[in-house]
Amino acid sequence: MTTPTLTKNQSLVFDVLTKAEAPLSAYTILDKLRDHGFRAPLQVYRALDKLLEYGVVHRLESINSFVACAHPDENCHSHGLVAFAICESCGQVIEFHDHEVDHRLMDWLKSQKFKAEKSTIEIRGHCASCAA
Amino acid sequence: MTTPTLTKNQSLVFDVLTKAEAPLSAYTILDKLRDHGFRAPLQVYRALDKLLEYGVVHRLESINSFVACAHPDENCHSHGLVAFAICESCGQVIEFHDHEVDHRLMDWLKSQKFKAEKSTIEIRGHCASCAA
DNA sequence: TCAATTGCGTTATGCTATAACGTGTGCGAT
DNA sequence: ATCGCACACGTTATAGCATAACGCAATTGA
Ligand SMILES: [Zn+2]
Ligand SMILES: [Zn+2]
Ligand SMILES: [Zn+2]
Ligand SMILES: [Zn+2]
Numbered sequence: 001m002t003t004p005t006l007t008k009n010q011s012l013v014f015d016v017l018t019k020a021e022a023p024l025s026a027y028t029i030l031d032k033l034r035d036h037g038f039r040a041p042l043q044v045y046r047a048l049d050k051l052l053e054y055g056v057v058h059r060l061e062s063i064n065s066f067v068a069c070a071h072p073d074e075n076c077h078s079h080g081l082v083a084f085a086i087c088e089s090c091g092q093v094i095e096f097h098d099h100e101v102d103h104r105l106m107d108w109l110k111s112q113k114f115k116a117e118k119s120t121i122e123i124r125g126h127c128a129s130c131a132a
Numbered sequence: 133m134t135t136p137t138l139t140k141n142q143s144l145v146f147d148v149l150t151k152a153e154a155p156l157s158a159y160t161i162l163d164k165l166r167d168h169g170f171r172a173p174l175q176v177y178r179a180l181d182k183l184l185e186y187g188v189v190h191r192l193e194s195i196n197s198f199v200a201c202a203h204p205d206e207n208c209h210s211h212g213l214v215a216f217a218i219c220e221s222c223g224q225v226i227e228f229h230d231h232e233v234d235h236r237l238m239d240w241l242k243s244q245k246f247k248a249e250k251s252t253i254e255i256r257g258h259c260a261s262c263a264a
Numbered sequence: 265t266c267a268a269t270t271g272c273g274t275t276a277t278g279c280t281a282t283a284a285c286g287t288g289t290g291c292g293a294t
Numbered sequence: 295a296t297c298g299c300a301c302a303c304g305t306t307a308t309a310g311c312a313t314a315a316c317g318c319a320a321t322t323g324a
Contacts, residue, residue: 061194061252061254062193062250062252083237085241085244085248087246088249094246098236098237098240101233101236101237104230104232104236105215105230105233105255108230109217109255109257112259113259113260113263114217114226114255114257114259114263115257115258115259115263116255116256116257117220117256117257117258118194118255118256118257119254119255119256120193120194120253120254120255121237121251121252121253122193122251122252123237123241123248123250124248124249124250124251124252125241125246125247125248125249125250126249127244127245127246128244128245128246131245131246
C-alpha cells in the first residue's frame with residue numbers, strides 16, 4: 001500500500017501538480033517541465049500513469065486534467081469512491097469522499113450485477129468565492 | 133420543456149445514436165453518416181450540442197462518447213443527477229437516477245457553498261453478461 | 265552471466281474538439 | 295417588399311489530447 005520511491009520524471013511531474021493551484025493538462029505539465037529536459041508528451045503521460053497507479057494523483061475526466069490527491073495520507077481511496085467539485089472560474093478543486101453515496105451507488109450496481117472497477121464523480125460549477 | 137423539431141442533421145445523428153447498442157464517438161458517428169452527406173466533424177458536433185441541450189442525448193466524459201437518453205419521456209433529468217454504468221467489454225450503458233445520491237451530494241455541495249451546474253457520475257466495469 | 269523488467273527518449277501518428285469564414289433560408293419589423 | 299436578424303449549414307484549417315512503435319540503458323534476480 002505504500003508508494004514506491006518516485007523516479008526523476010515522476011517526481012518532477014508530481015511536484016508540478018502539488019504546487020499547482022488548479023488541475024493541469026498533460027501538455028501544460030509538459031510546458032512547465034521543458035526547462036528540466038522534457039521534450040515529448042509521453043514523458044508526462046508515462047509519469048502520470050504511475051502516479052495514478054500509486055493513487056497520489058487523480059485524473060479529472062471531464063476536463064482532461066490531473067490533480068494531486070488532496071488526502072495523500074488517508075488511504076481512503078482504497079475503500080471508497082472519490083468525488084470532485086470543480087470550479088469553472090478559478091479551477092479550484094475540492095476532493096471529497098462520502099460513504100453514504102458510495103454504499104448507495106454500490107448497492108445499486110450490485111442489484112444490477114454490475115462489477116464496478118473505476119468510478120468518476122465530478123461536479124462542475126462555481127466555488128463559494130467565485131459564485132459572486 | 134418540450135423538444136423542438138429536429139433539423140435534418142440533428143435527426144440523422146439522433147437516429148444513429150438511438151440505433152446504436154453502445155456509446156459512439158463523434159468521429160464514429162461521422163463515419164456512419166458519410167453516406168448521408170456528412171463530411172466534417174463540425175456537422176456532428178453541432179448536432180450533438182443541440183441534442184445535449186435538449187436533453188435527449190448524454191455525453192459520457194470518461195470515454196469521450198455519446199449515447200441516446202434511456203429515459204426520453206421522464207423529464208427526470210431536470211430535477212436530478214444522472215449516473216451511468218458502462219461495461220468496458222460490450223459497451224452497454226445502464227442509465228440510472230437515484231434521488232438519495234442526488235440529495236446527499238447536493239447537501240454536501242451546499243455545505244461548501246458550491247454552486248453545482250453540471251455533474252458527471254460514471255462507473256466503468258463489467259455488466260452481468262460480461263462479468264463471466 | 266544472462267534474461268527479464270522497468271524507465272527513458274524520440275518520432276510519428278491517431279483521436280477529439282473548436283476557430284473562423286462564408287452561404288443560404290426563414291421570419292418578424294419597418 | 296426589403297431590411298435585418300437569427301439560425302442552420304458547409305468547408306478548411308488548426309488546436310488540444312493521447313498512444314504506437316522503435317531502440318537504448320540501468321536494475322534486478324536466477
Ligand atoms: Zn485523493
Ligand atoms: Zn472558484
Ligand atoms: Zn437520460
Ligand atoms: Zn458487458
